Amino acid sequence: MLGERSITSLGARAVAVSRELGGITILFAQVLRALVPPRLDGRELVRNLYKMGNRSVPIVALTAFFAGGLMVVQSAPFVKRLDATSLAGWAAGYAVLREIGPILIALMFSGRVGANNTAELGTMTVTEQLDGLRALAIDPIRYLIVPRVLAMLIMLVCLTVIGDLVALIGAAVVAKAVLGIEWGIMYASFTENLKPHDFLHGVYKSMAFGTAIAVTSCYFGVTVRGGAVGVGRAVNAAVVAAAVSIMLLDFFLTYVNA
């Protein structure tokens, strides 16, 4: 019967989602536990900071530039109708700093760094390198997971700060090129209408996004089953989970921190 089957599959899906949520929570708790006396591999941390942060700057900057420009283009009809050029910087800057900047940068970061991290940890899992570490009495959580989580958290915040700046530059460039708004007007519009609070709001969000991306991507990496196909499937699941958690966290943080 169709009804019975769909209820069964709904239940199976709910159980699977709960199991993954539980697994992610446990991994997060283990990471926090490992941080209490902060003993971690410093060289591994620096290597991850470089690989995850510095190498992501070009794609993040490019994304942010377009995002800033897009916000100006979207507000252009409104600005033109009201003939209020001083509002362009306000609308674009507010949207970029509070919402679009952190979200788009986090989505790109999840695609580039989170997915890559899942693939790397997944490959190590299917080739049984994690068991090898355990056999050598090295705790994989402390050696592999904690440096990655810290590196992603730190680097997403840094990239969001850089990205915000690039997005505002992009907004000014597009405003000049498309709407003919002078640099000085745009600059004044930014400085008068944007408060430090708007910028910090985005930075708080990026901290939460960074933690969520890091923990989900590590979780899906270490629980891979079944060779190359499994790694592909895990990466897919990791980016989807990261995207959903970014949107949910964004919602709750906006309410808490408005």
Added chain:
Amino acid sequence: MSAPVSRRPDPVSRLGAGGLGGVRAGVELWLVLIGTIAGIVRMFRRGAARPKGAIVEQMWVIGNRSLLFVAVTLGFIGMVMIYQACLQFSRAIGDLSQVGTQFIRLIVSDFGPTLTAMMLATRVGAGIAAEIGSMKVTEQVDALRMSGVLPIDYLLVPRFLASVVMTVALAIVGAAIMYAAGGLTAYLSFGVNPRIFYDLQMVEGKHLILGLLKAVSYGAAIPVVSGFCGLRARGSSEGVGWATTAAVVGSSFAVIALDFALSVGALWLLGGDL
């Protein structure tokens, strides 16, 4: 005396190598796009080889199985956007009656299709690249070619057609959910009358055409970019992981770049009337 051989190449040759690699990748991407279009033409002319019911199956995988994901993410982002917009409008202007009409204009012409496509780029893009990449590294793609079937016709054409149809469909669903969630937030948090919020007077045909044009081009770009990344996969599980990562980044970036190009183009064509 011979010059010391350095293991790291100097910056100029690294830049050159990067540039050459970029050009080569661009040419390959172009060939995949052309191959897909040619595959569609071939399919309509004489029914090219593809598994039976492949398009319907891909539509199910790309469309129906993404529905919950798109609904949840777009619903939440719609609520957040309206919350932030109302907060700002009530501080600066004090009049919230314009929020709904401006919001639906933005949803139809931009946010609906673009955010749906960003979400699909992560889910569908990663899925396509993982699937085709796994087939590539296990030499199933070569086996296809050996049996006289073009891998692009067999693998990419069904996904391309399914993705174009389903991106448009999901963009419409996503936009509706975003609009509904936004109106609910405006009513519950700021007491905006739903009758004033749900007012479609600002939406005109050109917004709808721009939105549909965007949805179609994202729907075409995502499978082409991810299929290209999947077909480039080398090695074993590590290669598949790399291909999947590249597909997510590449198709997300393609969505943003296409959005920018189409928005600027529309603004340029229509001027301030958009």
